[in-house]
Amino acid sequence: MGARWYDPYLKQWIQPDTAVADLTDPQSLNRYSYADNNPLRYNDPTGHDVECPGCDASDAGVLAELGGTGGGEAEAAWNYFVSYSPVTDWEGPGLPANFRPEELAQEPASAPYVIAGVAVDAVAVAAMPEDSPVLPALRAASEGLIAEGAEEAGARGGVGAPDADQLLSSAGQVAQSAVESPASESAASETIPQLAPRIAETFQNGEYAARQLQSDLTVYRAEGVQMGRWFGAVRPDSAAMAERMYNVATFGNDLTQVPTYVIPEGAVVYEGLVEGGTGWQTFVPNPAEAGVGLLGAEPLPQGGF
Amino acid sequence: MGLAKALDILREIRALLDRYRAEPWASRIRELEARADGALRQGPDWARQEAVDELRDLFGGMGSFDDAVISSLKGDAIAGSREAAVNAELSRLRDELYETLRDS
Numbered sequence: 001m002g003a004r005w006y007d008p009y010l011k012q013w014i015q016p017d018t019a020v021a022d023l024t025d026p027q028s029l030n031r032y033s034y035a036d037n038n039p040l041r042y043n044d045p046t047g048h049d050v051e052c053p054g055c056d057a058s059d060a061g062v063l064a065e066l067g068g069t070g071g072g073e074a075e076a077a078w079n080y081f082v083s084y085s086p087v088t089d090w091e092g093p094g095l096p097a098n099f100r101p102e103e104l105a106q107e108p109a110s111a112p113y114v115i116a117g118v119a120v121d122a123v124a125v126a127a128m129p130e131d132s133p134v135l136p137a138l139r140a141a142s143e144g145l146i147a148e149g150a151e152e153a154g155a156r157g158g159v160g161a162p163d164a165d166q167l168l169s170s171a172g173q174v175a176q177s178a179v180e181s182p183a184s185e186s187a188a189s190e191t192i193p194q195l196a197p198r199i200a201e202t203f204q205n206g207e208y209a210a211r212q213l214q215s216d217l218t219v220y221r222a223e224g225v226q227m228g229r230w231f232g233a234v235r236p237d238s239a240a241m242a243e244r245m246y247n248v249a250t251f252g253n254d255l256t257q258v259p260t261y262v263i264p265e266g267a268v269v270y271e272g273l274v275e276g277g278t279g280w281q282t283f284v285p286n287p288a289e290a291g292v293g294l295l296g297a298e299p300l301p302q303g304g305f
Numbered sequence: 306m307g308l309a310k311a312l313d314i315l316r317e318i319r320a321l322l323d324r325y326r327a328e329p330w331a332s333r334i335r336e337l338e339a340r341a342d343g344a345l346r347q348g349p350d351w352a353r354q355e356a357v358d359e360l361r362d363l364f365g366g367m368g369s370f371d372d373a374v375i376s377s378l379k380g381d382a383i384a385g386s387r388e389a390a391v392n393a394e395l396s397r398l399r400d401e402l403y404e405t406l407r408d409s
Contacts (some may be wrong), residue, residue, distance in 0.1 A: 026409070117333065196400065198364055198371070198403060199371070202365060202366030202367075202371075221367070223368070224329075225329060225380075226376070226378050226379040226381045227366060227371065227374050227376040227378045227379050228368075228372040228374060229368075229371070229372050229374060230366050230367035230368075230372055232367070238371060245368045246366075246368075247366065247367070248366075248367050248368035250365060250368065250369070251365060251368040251369050252388070253368045274367075275366065281367065285396070286392050286393060286396065287374060287376070287392075288374070288376065288385075288388030288389040288391075288392050289389035289392070289393070294378050
C-alpha cells in the first residue's frame with residue numbers, strides 16, 4: 001500500500017519522506033512535497049523517489065500509452081486521469097482540491113491499481129493486511145475502472161476528458177463496499193484490542209486503523225500543558241490551524257506551544273482522520289506505558305491564516 | 306440516581322489527580338465536583354441534569370479530559386516508573402465515569 005499519506009487540503013504529505021534528501025536538488029529537501037511539486041510531469045510510485053514515467057515515451061505521450069498493454073497501463077491511466085481531468089486544480093496524486101478533505105488520498109501508484117482505490121476509505125484499506133481477502137477484489141475492481149478509463153480515452157480519440165467524478169465515485173463505492181464487507185472486519189488485527197466506542201467516535205465516521213509501529217513515529221500536539229493521549233501528524237503553524245486540524249478549541253484550552261513527541265517502535269497506535277477536524281491523529285491509550293518521549297517544544301503563534 | 310454514583314467516581318478521580326498534583330485537571334475536576342455535589346444536595350431535577358451534561362462534556366478527543374494524563378513531563382509530582390500504572394488507573398476511573406454518565 002502507499003508509503004505515505006497525502007492531505008489534499010494542506011497540499012502536502014502528512015508524513016515526511018524517509019528517503020535521504022539530495023543536497024544538489026533543493027526540491028528534495030522538502031520532505032513533505034510530492035513529486036518535486038510537479039505532479040503532472042513526475043510521479044512517486046513508492047512515496048520515496050520521484051520518477052518521470054513519460055520522459056522516455058514517444059511524442060504521442062500519455063494517450064498513446066493508454067492504448068498499450070504493458071505493465072505501465074495503470075501508471076499511464078493515472079497520468080491521463082490527472083492530466084485530462086475536468087478538474088483543473090489538481091494538487092497532487094490523490095484528489096482534486098475541491099474533493100472532500102476527509103477523503104485523504106493514498107498514493108496511487110505504489111500498488112499499481114490504486115488509482116481507483118483513491119481515498120474514500122483509504123484508512124480502512126490501509127488497515128487491511130496484505131493477505132486480506134478484500135484486497136484482491138479491490139484491486140480487481142480497480143483494474144476494471146482503469147480499463148474503463150482507457151477505453152473511454154480511446155473512444156474519444158484523445159479528445160476531451162474522462163468523467164473524473166464518475167471514476168472517483170466508482171472508486172469510492174469500491175472502497176466503501178470493501179469496508180462494509182464482513183471480510184474487512186476480519187482484516188483487523190486479532191491481537192490489537194479495539195477502541196472503546198467513545199474513543200472511536202473521535203475518528204471521522206468512527207473509522208481508524210490500529211497497528212504496531214515498525215519504527216519510531218514523530219508526532220505533534222498543540223497545547224498549554226504538555227502531554228496527552230492524542231497526537232497530530234502535522235505540526236501546526238498557528239493556533240487556528242491547530243483548531244482546524246485537531247478540533248481542540250471545543251474544550252477551551254490555551255494553545256500556546258507545539259511540542260514534538262516521538263512514539264517508539266513497537267507501540268500500538270490508532271490512527272485516522274479527526275472527527276470535526278481536517279487533520280490526521282494518532283491515539284495512544286497509555287503514553288507512559290508506550291514510552292512516548294518529548295523531543296522539544298516551541299511557542300505556537302496565536303491567530304490564524 | 307446516576308449523578309450520585311458519578312460524584313463518587315469524580316471524587317476518586319480528583320483524589321488521584323491531587324495526589325500527583327496533576328494540574329490543570331485537578332482544579333477543573335474539583336470545580337465540577339463541587340457543582341455536582343451542590344446539584345445533588347439541593348438542586349431541582351434540571352440542575353442535576355445540567356450537572357450530568359456538564360460532566361458528559363468532559364469527554365472527547367484531543368484537549369478533553371479523555372486526553373488528560375498524569376506525567377512528569379508536565380511537572381506532575383510522579384516518578385516515571387509509576388506513570389504507566391497510575392495512568393491505567395486514571396483510565397479505569399474515567400471509563401467508569403463515562404459509563405455511569407451514559408446511563409444517567
